[in-house]
Amino acid sequence: MFTPARSARWLIPVVLLIAWLGIGGGLGPYAGKLGEVATNDQASFLPQNAESTQVIDAQRAFQQNETVPVILVWTSEDEGSPVSEAQREAATGALASLAGTEGVVGKASPALPSEDGLALQGIVQLSPGLGDELPTVLEKVQEAGAEVPGTTVQLAGPAASQADLSDAFAGIDGLLLGVALITVLVILVLVYRSVLLPFLIIIGAVFALGLACAIVYVLADHDIVRVDGQVQGILSILVIGAATDYALLLTARFREELAVRGDRVAAMRIALRESFGPITASAATVAAGLLALLLSDLTNNRALGPVGAIGIVCSVLSALTFLPAALLLLGRKAYWPAKPRPTEDGTGGHGIWSRVAALVDRSPRKVWAVTLAALVACAAFAPTLTSKGVPLDEIFVNDAPSVAAQETLSEHFPGGSGNPVVIIAAAGRLDAVSEAASRTDGVASVAPVSEGGRPGGEPLVVDGKVRIDATLKDAADSDGAKETVAALREAVHAVPDSDALVGGYTAQQYDTQRTAEADRTLIVPVVLAIILVILVFLLRSLLMPVLLVTTVALNFLATLGISSLVFTHVFGFSGTDSSVPLYGFVFLVALGVDYNIFLMSRVREESLRHGTREGILRGLTTTGGVITSAGVVLAATFAALGVIPLAFLVQIAFIVAFGVLLDTLVVRSLLVPALVRDIGPTSWWPGALSREGADGSGEGRTERNADGQRGTTSAA
Secondary structure, three states: OOOHHHHHHHHHHHHHHHHHHHHHHHHOOHHHHHHHHOOOOHHHHOOOOOHHHHHHHHHHHHOOOOOEEEEEEEEEOOOOOOOOHHHHHHHHHHHHOOOOOOOEEOOOOOOEEOOOOOEEEEEEEEOOOOHHHHHHHHHHHHHHHOOOOOEEEEEEOHHHHHHHHHHHHOOHHHHHHHHHHHHHHHHHHHHHOOOHHHHHHHHHHHHHHHHHHHHHHHHHHOOOOOOOHHHHHHHHHHHHHHHHHHHHHHHHHHHHHHHHHOOHHHHHHHHHHHHHHHHHHHHHHHHHHHHHHHHOOOHHHHHHHHHHHHHHHHHHHHHHHHHHHHHHHHHHHHHOOOOOOOOOOOOOOOOHHHHHHHHHHHOHHHHHHHHHHHHHHHHOOHHHOOOOOOOHHHHEOOOOHHHHHHHHHHHHOOOOOOOOEEEEEEHHHHHHHHHHHHOOOOEEEEEEEEOOOOEOOOEOEEOOEEEEEEEEOOOOOOHHHHHHHHHHHHHHHOOOOOOOEEEOHHHHHHHHHHHHHHHHHHHHHHHHHHHHHHHHHHHOOOHHHHHHHHHHHHHHHHHHHHHHHHHHHHHOOOOOOOOHHHHHHHHHHHHHHHHHHHHHHHHHHHHHHHOHHHHHHHHHHHHHHHHHHHHHHHHHHHHHHHHOOEHHHHHHHHHHHHHHHHHHHHHHHHHHHHHHHHHHHHHHOOOHHHHOOOOOOOOOOOOEOOOOOEOOOOOO
């Protein structure tokens, strides 16, 4: 017979399940619609106050219609043979034939030969808002260029790169999400040897992702946040990984309590009570770390902050509402065909983690000394990681057509062809600024832009300003070109009353790199401080949080060191995107602290009952399996980013996946427990546990009643 109170406790989980089913059914499709409000226009993600950003605003006045150029480059089918005058005329005719084509703006430039006579170049201006129509327009341009007999035509320039970028992000909604979910499902089935539980966890993660994407969609649609393909992909991976991690912690504790008590309601009450603090504290560290990105001057970094934090909050909501409701209604059936069974010591731990705990207990100083030395050795290579940006030919990890075309263009024309440096200056100082720019090392040619929108001829004057295009000798994305931009700025700024500003593609890369360096200097200590404060409140100690943050930071440096070696000698990258170290830091430090929170909150719980030494051993034994499983799942989830053929996401995927595994298997399993075991109760200073006696007795002890409730203690 059901009493009202008994009915109410079953009614709550039923209502929660119905609510989440409604969320999943109504908002789930938004996980596939986020691309509709995403933009991959890189110009919109530049530093707000950078000189190159000011140039973008200023140069709009010199364009009657804003355009995106595509560069056609012809070479002879007979490799090494010069192009003929007849082929040049045919190329000019092909360019002229594109006038009036939908998506093409104005008349194209005539075909110009290279100095070596082996190639031709022409530029066609396209409308900037073509969106999904861009591939069709580029196909028409390609077809027109292919009409030149005896030549091969390739498409380079911003429009071609934008099309390849859109192709690369085409897998964000389907392929990336599918690979991530299947990977997580397989790992969960292998770990839990259960049929139903992995699907419950996956469903909870998908519900969280649907809710997060719906919220982000609305915010992006109202221009409150900005979303690009990178942010979109990271959001999917972050939600799936975080929701799964939190679910694993709760399900493991529920299984442990269910094995001991049998009563599913009592087991869930204790599991929720003991898991709530670690889960919310872990989520707070990740969300706070992400929100610290709002301090960045790079728009895409600031965009990831609130978007990622929204994803984390939705993950926590799912893990603490949907999953408990489902587990409470299913009870032991959720783990079928496996059965929750208590171990002999009642800890729920067994096998390898008992042996690891025994090793830590037997030789703590040797364990932490060896692991610390290994991490420091890896960290020694961290300074070798170059983060000055990725050259154009490394942006895509596959053979993108625009990259091959740019290589052909650079082979026959000045390296900066098609991507000139843009100088905006006072019209009265045109000659002086042009002369100063021409004298700058690394500049191939300088010419003012005429009314027709092309360099050369009578300069166009708008509001007393002129635009000057400077073609660089080095490739626009090279370190040499960036050094030339710095020297060019110094030269033209020195011209009196010129009000000169230097922008363009190379200047944008240079400004982005410098801003990213400044961001790291500001955001890294802020994130560490935020995490330290959260840990102090959770663990009620000062020394322990400092210890945990230090070890996680060391893990990050060791990961960067290994990444530098792998990127250079395995992947063949010459460097990383300037934002990669900051993204890697935020994810690794915040997520790495998660596992230490899971471990040390359990260690503290056990230490309150059994003393620090026994608390370390029991905490490591009981959490070893679940935390390792969570780490493997998170690493595999982030590794799924590698299916998107972009160097930035591949680099983030490796850094986070490797770093999480290193943190899970070495830092959290060996280094931290061994250090705490060696330091002893002092590690909890100045909390009550630090006053524990040498024999394990002291103020920080408490017992549990039969129903699992804690007794009174001064340390609780």
